[in-house]
Amino acid sequence: MSGQEIEFKGTNFTLSVVYLGKNDLTSLNNKLMEKVAQAPQFFNCAPIVVNISEVDDAFDFDQLKEVVEAQDFVLVGVTGCKTAEQKTAARAAGLAVMTSGSQQATAKPSKPTEEKAPTPPAAPSVVPSKIVRGQIRSGQQIYAQNTDLVVIGSVGNGAEVIADGNIHIYGALRGRAIAGASGRKDSKIFCQNLQAELISIAGVYMLHEQIGEHADSPQCIQIEDQQIVFGNLS
Known part of the structure; x- marks a missing residue:
């Protein structure tokens, strides 16, 4: 750490976001119970963020914390707060108030634009x-930010590969693969031998037990109508 005892650095982590469609913590509790029942080890102590942009102003953050922690999730914070009162109440409950990139863009006041002569479009940047x-x-966890990830080898059990774009695995996929981590729904996962613990594209995921007949074969995986779709590569 360059001789420093404490050093602050920016980094990236993958967090699941739970969207509340209404102020109903009983439904949230039931949904979390379902997820834990599907994969107890995967969701044990999993960090999550709760989006409350669709709920009303009166919200019990202390009860939210109790509900989430009762199912052995770790509530990192909340996002989607629309009022100063909501933010104050969330912080009083010991929660981080998080702001997504889209919220930050919306919050910025628009500046008057000056009329300028048209300029030719810039060439698209390639990452x-x-x-x-x-x-x-x-x-091990490998993350490809704002680009595709290519693994020339296999992804073992307990390993995790993440990309904001596509994931190409020239080997067996036995661990977890998360494509479209930033929300790109056109992202895909390609692998030569599908044995994954979990596959996820833009938040739509499937566990090993649900892969069924598609296991142990080369696959191209994508989402259509919010559903995981398989295409055999052989």
Whole structure:
């Protein structure tokens, strides 16, 4: 750490966001119970953020925290607060008040634009794919920010590969693969042998037990109408 005992650095983490369609913590509790029942080990102590943009102003953040923690999730914070009162109440409950990029863009006041002569469109910038060679082992996490991830090797059990774009795995996928992490619904996952613990594209996910007949085969995975769709590559 360059000789410093404490150093602050920015980094990226993948967090699940739970969207509340209404102020109904009983329904939230039931939904969290369903998720835990599907994959107890995967969701045990999993960090989550709750989006409350669709609920009314009167919201019990202390009860929200109790409901989430009762199902062994870790409530990192909330997002979607629309009033100063909501933000104050959330902080009083010990929760972080988080703001997504889209919220920040909305909150910025628009500036008057000056008339300028039209300029030719700039050439689109191309972000090179992140290429990783070799086995991704248990406990390792690889993240390709704003680009595709190419793994020339296999992804082992307990390993996690994440990309804001597509994921290409030239080997077996036994761990977790999360494509479209920033919300890109056109992202895909390609692998030569599908044995994944979990696959996810833009927040739509499927667990190992649900893969069924598509396991142990080369697959192209995408989402259509908010559903995981498989395409055999062989």
